[in-house]
Amino acid sequence: MSAVELIGLAATLSLLAGWRLYLCVFAVGLAMAMGWIELPEHLHGLAVLANPWVIGVAGVGLCAEFLADKVLWVDSVWDALHTIVRPVGGALLALAVVDPADPAWQVIALLLGGGAALVSHGAKSGTRALVNTSPEPFSNVAVSTAEDVLTGSLLVLALANPVAAVVIAILLGVAAVLLLLMLRRLLAGLVRRVRPVASASRRDIS
Numbered sequence: 001m002s003a004v005e006l007i008g009l010a011a012t013l014s015l016l017a018g019w020r021l022y023l024c025v026f027a028v029g030l031a032m033a034m035g036w037i038e039l040p041e042h043l044h045g046l047a048v049l050a051n052p053w054v055i056g057v058a059g060v061g062l063c064a065e066f067l068a069d070k071v072l073w074v075d076s077v078w079d080a081l082h083t084i085v086r087p088v089g090g091a092l093l094a095l096a097v098v099d100p101a102d103p104a105w106q107v108i109a110l111l112l113g114g115g116a117a118l119v120s121h122g123a124k125s126g127t128r129a130l131v132n133t134s135p136e137p138f139s140n141v142a143v144s145t146a147e148d149v150l151t152g153s154l155l156v157l158a159l160a161n162p163v164a165a166v167v168i169a170i171l172l173g174v175a176a177v178l179l180l181l182m183l184r185r186l187l188a189g190l191v192r193r194v195r196p197v198a199s200a201s202r203r204d205i206s
């Protein structure tokens with residue numbers, strides 16, 4: 001596996017961790033423990049994910065996240081609580097991919113992994129908060145289910161094909177940045193609309 005492919009896999013794991021950290025840890029660990037995937041020797045840092053305790057804790061977190069993410073506004077509270085957890089988890093997943101004997105790569109993996117997970121987490125939490133403004137509850141469940149399926153599918157594809165991991169990382173990174181820019185524009189438009197109304201209300205009161 002080339003350096004580019006390693007970076008692609010590390011970035012993919014980190015970006016997906018920003019959506020579903022527990023799913024990433026649980027799926028990779030279970031697949032390794034069951035022998036469904038066999039990672040190359042230079043990715044032996046991921047072997048810790050196959051530990052039964054790690055799988056068990058990730059499974060509990062996965063169930064809790066699956067349920068919380070389907071409930072209106074509870075998902076936003078859950079996202080807020082994981083603003084630090086997901087970037088840290090994404091950084092550690094990226095760190096497990098790189099060569100543990102190279103300190104420079106370890107620092108790069110921590111910085112880029114944590115940053116990538118934070119970007120995807122911001123895009124996810126912002127999008128879900130926007131979806132929650134919808135008066136009907138079905139859009140929230142539909143978006144959450146789509147995230148579950150997409151995360152699992154991309155995770156399997158990235159682990160099975162290093163070249164695909166590079167493409168997935170690029171697409172996810174671009175999508176996350178575009179979502180953040182779109183959310184920023186929507187928020188700015190909302191502030192511009194609310195500000196005159198608030199000013200008019202203060203004048204009426206005075």
